[in-house]
Amino acid sequence: MSRKKRKILMNILLIAGIFISTTSCVKKTPVDLSKETLIPKPVSVTATNSSFEITNKTRIYFNKGSDGIESTAKYLAEILRPSTGFPVQVKSTLKKPKSGNIYLSLTDNKNLSEEGYELVITEKMVQLTANQPAGLFHGVQTIRQLLPDEIELKTHAGGPWLIGTGTILDYPEYEYRGAMLDVARHFFGVEDVKQFIDQLALYKINYLHLHLSDDQGWRIEIKSWPNLTLHGGSTEVGGGEGGFYTQEQYIDLVHYAAERFITIVPEIDMPGHTNAALSSYPELNCNGKATKLYTGTRVGFSTLCTKKEVTYTFIDDVIGELASMTTGPYIHIGGDESHVTPMKEYIPFINRVQEIVLKHGKMVIGWDEIAHSALKPNTVVQYWSLAKNAKKGVGQGAKVLMSPAKRAYLDMQYDSTTTLGLHWAAYVEVDSSYSWDPEKLVPGITKEDILGVEAPLWTETITNMNDLEYMVFPRLPGLAEIGWTPAADRSWDEYKVRLGKHGKRMQALGINYYPSPLVPWDEKSAK
Numbered sequence: 134m135s136r137k138k139r140k141i142l143m144n145i146l147l148i149a150g151i152f153i154s155t156t157s158c159v160k161k162t163p164v165d166l167s168k169e170t171l172i173p174k175p176v177s178v179t180a181t182n183s184s185f186e187i188t189n190k191t192r193i194y195f196n197k198g199s200d201g202i203e204s205t206a207k208y209l210a211e212i213l214r215p216s217t218g219f220p221v222q223v224k225s226t227l228k229k230p231k232s233g234n235i236y237l238s239l240t241d242n243k244n245l246s247e248e249g250y251e252l253v254i255t256e257k258m259v260q261l262t263a264n265q266p267a268g269l270f271h272g273v274q275t276i277r278q279l280l281p282d283e284i285e286l287k288t289h290a291g292g293p294w295l296i297g298t299g300t301i302l303d304y305p306e307y308e309y310r311g312a313m314l315d316v317a318r319h320f321f322g323v324e325d326v327k328q329f330i331d332q333l334a335l336y337k338i339n340y341l342h343l344h345l346s347d348d349q350g351w352r353i354e355i356k357s358w359p360n361l362t363l364h365g366g367s368t369e370v371g372g373g374e375g376g377f378y379t380q381e382q383y384i385d386l387v388h389y390a391a392e393r394f395i396t397i398v399p400e401i402d403m404p405g406h407t408n409a410a411l412s413s414y415p416e417l418n419c420n421g422k423a424t425k426l427y428t429g430t431r432v433g434f435s436t437l438c439t440k441k442e443v444t445y446t447f448i449d450d451v452i453g454e455l456a457s458m459t460t461g462p463y464i465h466i467g468g469d470e471s472h473v474t475p476m477k478e479y480i481p482f483i484n485r486v487q488e489i490v491l492k493h494g495k496m497v498i499g500w501d502e503i504a505h506s507a508l509k510p511n512t513v514v515q516y517w518s519l520a521k522n523a524k525k526g527v528g529q530g531a532k533v534l535m536s537p538a539k540r541a542y543l544d545m546q547y548d549s550t551t552t553l554g555l556h557w558a559a560y561v562e563v564d565s566s567y568s569w570d571p572e573k574l575v576p577g578i579t580k581e582d583i584l585g586v587e588a589p590l591w592t593e594t595i596t597n598m599n600d601l602e603y604m605v606f607p608r609l610p611g612l613a614e615i616g617w618t619p620a621a622d623r624s625w626d627e628y629k630v631r632l633g634k635h636g637k638r639m640q641a642l643g644i645n646y647y648p649s650p651l652v653p654w655d656e657k658s659a660k
């Protein structure tokens with residue numbers, strides 16, 4: 134071949150090489166989206182068997198015309214940066230960005246509810262749309278889970294950061310998917326609660342019920358009744374130092390949760406479970422004498438004096454201050470285990486307390502015993518113990534929040550060897566906490582009667598985040614799936630394999646989960 138021809142051929146090969154390396158026709162690694170181990174399981178997944186790669190050029194764009202979504206774009210960027218080491222800039226845009234980027238925008242998609250989202254992943258772009266900002270936030274949790282477990286690390290990991298291509302269309306079964314943290318038996322500070330909120334967000338939980346008062350402690354500052362925290366917040370089960378949230382700290386928690394589309398539901402338990410208040414103010418006792426602080430774990434021995442007017446002034450002040458700090462629609466009034474309040478006093482008491490909550494612009498949630506009273510139209514009955522109470526509530530037209538102790542109580546021991554927790558309701562292994570259907574649990578309570586599900590963690594035996602995580606995980610992801618995924622799409626045998634692949638992700642998140650022998654834990658990386 135002549136020198137001239139050889140030169141032309143070399144130029145052709147050079148141009149071809151440049152063309153291939155700079156265009157998307159480079160063969161992308163195939164990733165099967167349908168094999169991803171998402172919890173909660175999405176409504177529909179259609180895979181197209183290629184992949185999108187997050188690189189150091191990838192940016193997160195959010196649509197400038199969509200209000201309230203910049204914080205979600207920044208939230209995703211903050212997750213991606215430490216592990217990838219990429220800059221992951223966040224930019225607003227009025228039109229669809231060029232290829233290689235992630236794009237968040239609001240839309241009007243009748244196939245999606247308020248919290249649904251659509252995730253369209255191609256080799257060129259990850260496009261997430263939703264009707265409301267909450268849906269985008271839930272879609273971001275799915276993006277997280279589609280990336281390798283190492284994405285959750287706070288230190289640089291290797292990648293490559295591939296997301297399988299295809300379309301996910303997803304929305305929840307129930308509007309209320311909650312957890313409860315009892316900060317009264319043992320107090321958990323602001324940073325612990327924020328960490329818990331972050332963990333809840335990954336599983337699309339959207340409510341956090343804080344059990345703020347009980348016999349052993351009062352945990353929220355009430356300016357008009359300062360002794361509630363100064364005295365009533367000064368101890369806890371076992372005699373430790375207890376603690377409480379100042380109003381500023383509580384408001385900070387409400388905002389932190391709201392930025393993650395989690396609504397705080399504050400509970401002031403009454404008329405029972407009130408020894409901390411009764412010890413703080415003598416006038417709240419029928420005999421006018423303050424009780425001693427209590428650091429044991431008995432229940433059912435205390436009651437506000439339902440016959441005294443000062444009791445209702447107290448409740449009005451407390452609910453008023455609490456409502457003014459709470460952006461969510463609910464205040465929980467407790468109502469459980471009022472064993473020393475005569476029913477003929479309990480019923481008018483609960484009737485009156487509902488009026489007080491409504492006066493302050495909130496709706497009532499109460500434990501299932503409140504169904505003995507005359508429920509206001511939007512009052513929600515939280516089923517924990519007696520199905521007949523829950524059915525009584527449905528009979529009055531109330532919605533039911535399903536928290537059956539035998540399935541959903543996260544303080545129940547896994548089995549008789551679990552050193553933490555209780556077992557008065559049952560031993561609740563991971564399979565038992567997953568294998569139930571809210572709309573079939575109680576005959577007479579149908580899907581239409583159910584507001585949603587909530588998993589309470591009572592803390593008589595739980596004193597720190599390590600122990601909290603051991604009891605909450607891995608049962609909470611399953612309860613989150615019960616609230617999100619259609620029952621027809623759920624089975625323990627299929628779920629346990631997906632959960633088994635979440636072990637590495639929980640490890641990457643530093644979660645001290647219980648490695649249940651019932652789950653086929655996948656020790657190597659899930660992908």
Ligand code: IFG
Binds near residue numbers: 432
């Ligand atoms: N029942 C009590 C809680 C707590 C719990 C521990 C409810 C509604 C047992 N009330 O559950 O205060 O002590 O499992």
